[in-house]
Amino acid sequence: MASNLPAPEGIENQEPPTAGAWGEWNPTEDSVRSVRGKHRVAKQRGGLARSSTVLGVGVIAAVGAGGIATAQDRPQVAISMPSLPDLVPDGSGVGITGDTVRQAEAGSEQAAGAAAKAGIIPQQSDRRADPGEVLRNRILQQADSQQAAAAAQAQAEAERVARETATQEAKDKLEAARKAAEEAKAAAEAKAAEEAKAAEEAAAAAAAKAEQERLAKLAGSYSLPTSAYTLTSHYGVAGSMWSSGYHTGLDFAAPTGTPAKAVAAGKITSAGWSGAYGYRIVLELEDGTEVWYCHLSSMSVTSGTVSPGETIGRVGATGNVTGPHLHLEVRKGGSTVDPLAWLTSKGLNV
Incomplete structure (x- = not known):
């Protein structure tokens, strides 16, 4: 796979070596060690993974520092470059393979489907849903919310009216009980007064009768001192x-x-x-x-x-x-x- 990376400083006019002149190139740990202080690697901005950039920079640095290195006396190492669709940057500097992304997407779709069945979010079969359908769903959700709020408000109002009615009924019963108690007290006092008056009259009548009996008895024991006076x-x-x-x-x-x-x-x-x-x-x-x-x-x-x-x-x-x-x-x-x-x-x- 051809690389589109810019050449490091100091090696712009060098021609890339041919395979016939070099033979097979097998980079080692010493040959791919970066040269400090002389060459600077330009920051990649695009779709390449950081791992590919590091590998390319190591190859160019080795060529610029020591020219063509032969490694006939070392064992051969096979190098395979991953294709671009299989490397997706995740923003953390660590490469994520395409399989990982596809697994994550599949998990997201399953989670979205479960949430839609539970009523949390509407199920969407296609990520690129129709904007009109999205707006319609939002309007329906707002209407449901408004209906729920209206129902809650109506229930709260009914409960308030019920409480006020119960309170008024309790007050009315208390007032009726108070009036009944007052009427009963007044009736009892009137009855007691009548009974006291009747008893007093009876006592007075009894006293008068006793006095009459006493006077009648005394009349036989006493006499006027004279007559025709x-x-x-x-x-x-x-x-x-x-x-x-x-x-x-x-x-x-x-x-x-x-x-x-x-x-x-x-x-x-x-x-x-x-x-x-x-x-x-x-x-x-x-x-x-x-x-x-x-x-x-x-x-x-x-x-x-x-x-x-x-x-x-x-x-x-x-x-x-x-x-x-x-x-x-x-x-x-x-x-x-x-x-x-x-x-x-x-x-x-x-």
């Missing part, structure tokens, strides 16, 4: 006519001789003249309460025990008076109390 001066009324400065009893104005009766069972502890009170009878009841009958015209009972309603004297105008009346005083523990309130508490309608 008119109340004239009440307890506590202030005036100069009374030595204490106020009225200490209750006045029952009645005609002279009207009977004065025992208000309850008791005993007569005092009967006689008592100054400004005129004729007075003191009746002591079983609980120690004293009842004074004053201004009497006469005294029927002056000692001993008496029964409720028994006549013990007569209404008169003795003592410090302006007219006939019964001055009734009620004393507890030595102090006066309102006779009207006391008689009422005993069930008497004064």
